[in-house]
Structure formats: structure tokens, C-alpha cells
Amino acid sequence: MATRNFYERQSVAAFLLYALQTGDATGASSAAAELVSSGLASQVDHVATLALLLSPPPSFRPEADRLSAALALRPFDLPTSLPILPPPTRLTAKACPWAPRRTAKAAVIWWAIRDALNHGRGVRAATVSLVVAEEDRASLLTSLGVGSSWSALFTAFPPDRVFLHAYASLRTTIPTASPVALPNAVGRPFTVDPAALALWNTPSPPMPLCVGAPLWVLQTDASPCWKDLVRLHGVHAKGSALEGRTDEATEAFYCAGFPHDIPDEWSQKERKKSHGMEVWGGVPSVYAQWFPRA
Numbered sequence: 001m002a003t004r005n006f007y008e009r010q011s012v013a014a015f016l017l018y019a020l021q022t023g024d025a026t027g028a029s030s031a032a033a034e035l036v037s038s039g040l041a042s043q044v045d046h047v048a049t050l051a052l053l054l055s056p057p058p059s060f061r062p063e064a065d066r067l068s069a070a071l072a073l074r075p076f077d078l079p080t081s082l083p084i085l086p087p088p089t090r091l092t093a094k095a096c097p098w099a100p101r102r103t104a105k106a107a108v109i110w111w112a113i114r115d116a117l118n119h120g121r122g123v124r125a126a127t128v129s130l131v132v133a134e135e136d137r138a139s140l141l142t143s144l145g146v147g148s149s150w151s152a153l154f155t156a157f158p159p160d161r162v163f164l165h166a167y168a169s170l171r172t173t174i175p176t177a178s179p180v181a182l183p184n185a186v187g188r189p190f191t192v193d194p195a196a197l198a199l200w201n202t203p204s205p206p207m208p209l210c211v212g213a214p215l216w217v218l219q220t221d222a223s224p225c226w227k228d229l230v231r232l233h234g235v236h237a238k239g240s241a242l243e244g245r246t247d248e249a250t251e252a253f254y255c256a257g258f259p260h261d262i263p264d265e266w267s268q269k270e271r272k273k274s275h276g277m278e279v280w281g282g283v284p285s286v287y288a289q290w291f292p293r294a
């Protein structure tokens with residue numbers, strides 16, 4: 001998916017996540033601005049949320065501005081995922097305030113989590129919680145006094161990290177980060193680090209996308225900003241070229257979309273900011289499956 005300044009959307013998202021994790025606030029702000037200017041603000045929110053969840057808890061409140069909170073993060077190492085262990089077997093005669101739909105041994109599990117939280121063992125509480133059926137996770141958090149805003153994160157983010165942060169919120173007041181003003185997405189100020197692509201299992205965009213007419217903007221998954229420009233000027237492919245509904249519309253399209261040069265006229269250095277990057281031999285993160293692909 002072509003972004004406003006002809007990066008690839010997944011590459012920018014991977015770089016944004018990598019920059020947030022490594023403490024590169026300038027690079028993260030530029031990447032976030034590129035996605036927002038492309039009409040992809042929801043991608044920024046998803047990546048910022050994932051970065052916050054992967055950071056050491058506690059770091060944010062779900063109802064707050066997540067990008068601002070993510071940009072305030074200190075550099076951190078990516079965590080390892082928590083193991084899914086068999087449920088506790090210790091019998092208990094205690095009643096519990098949780099009535100799940102599918103999870104067996106509800107009272108044993110609930111009291112094991114409650115006991116871990118009472119003793120400040122958040123990792124233990126999160127590990128035990130992973131045996132809970134997906135449809136019972138929201139009610140579990142509610143029964144433990146966790147705010148409902150955490151439950152919405154289970155559908156798109158790693159559950160072990162959601163549990164860890166949700167439980168941390170019970171004992172710590174997390175301040176709200178000050179809103180951050182993003183820079184204007186003018187030109188191509190950042191270079192996507194190949195390490196970011198490897199870490200989040202994202203292939204380098206092929207260099208031929210920068211050769212010839214920029215037909216990439218006509219693909220069905222083009223970013224909203226390009227779809228709007230194409231629709232406004234009636235742009236279509238004519239052979240290997242792009243044309244608008246009139247000669248004037250064609251010129252207006254190129255002036256608005258490529259105010260300097262089209263990618264075919266860029267230097268190799270400029271192209272390599274977003275395409276044709278060297279392969280980096282790293283190992284994808286265990287959390288790569290939660291990186292946004294759609």
C-alpha cells in the first residue's frame with residue numbers, strides 16, 4: 001500500500017514500532033505523521049498500543065492518547081511471551097464472584113489469580129489467566145476490579161501483555177501523557193531500518209515500484225490519500241502511464257501527488273529510504289503475529 005510520500009504502509013508501521021521500542025522519538029514522530037497524512041491514523045493507534053503493551057508495565061491507560069504515551073516510552077527490550085500452563089489443581093471450597101461461560105475450575109483459577117495479585121505477583125496472575133477461555137476474559141477482569149477498557153484489547157493484541165498491564169493498573173496510578181503535535185509529513189525525512197522489517201516479519205518493498213510511472217497508487221489497497229487524489233482527477237492507467245480525465249487533470253494530479261519528482265527520477269539513495277533495502281538477518285519477534293497486516 002503506497003503511503004502519501006511513497007513508502008510502503010507495512011514498512012512504515014514496522015519502523016514506527018521499532019522506533020518506539022528503541023527510543024527514536026524523532027523517527028517515530030515522522031513515521032506516525034506519514035501514516036496519518038496517508039489517512040491511516042488507525043494504524044498509528046494500533047502500533048502505538050502494541051508498543052505500549054510490549055513495554056514494561058505499567059505504561060498507559062487504554063482510554064488515553066496512546067501515541068502520546070508511546071512516544072514518552074524509554075527504550076526497552078522486547079519481552080518473551082508467557083507460557084500457557086495447565087490450570088491450578090488445588091481444590092478450594094471458597095465461592096468466587098466470577099461465573100464464566102466456558103472456563104472450568106473457575107473458583108480455583110480465580111482465587112489463584114486473586115492470591116497472586118494480593119502478593120504483588122503480576123506475572124503469576126497473568127500466566128494463570130491465560131488458561132481462561134477467550135469469551136470469559138472480559139468478565140474475569142471485571143470480577144477482579146479491572147476497568148472495562150482493557151477488555152477491548154483482547155481481540156487484536158497479545159493476551160499475556162494485556163493481562164500484565166491490566167493487573168499492573170490495579171496497583172499503580174498511570175499519569176496521562178501530554179498530547180504530542182506531529183510534524184508535517186513533507187517529503188521523505190526518514191529511512192526505514194531493515195532491522196525493523198526483520199523484527200516484524202515485513203518484506204522489503206520491491207524496487208521496481210519506483211521505476212516508470214507510479215502505477216502503484218492505482219492498486220486497490222492504496223492508502224486513502226491516494227484514492228482521494230485518483231478519484232478527484234479521474235486518474236487511470238493508459239498502457240504504462242497514468243492519465244487524468246483531461247490533460248489539466250493529469251497535470252494537477254502530478255503536481256499534488258509528486259510536487260518534486262516522481263520516483264522514477266529519484267536517486268538510488270532516495271529510493272533506498274523506503275525500497276530495495278538490504279536484507280537483515282534477524283529473527284522475527286515472538287509477537288510478530290500481532291503486527292498489523294491488513
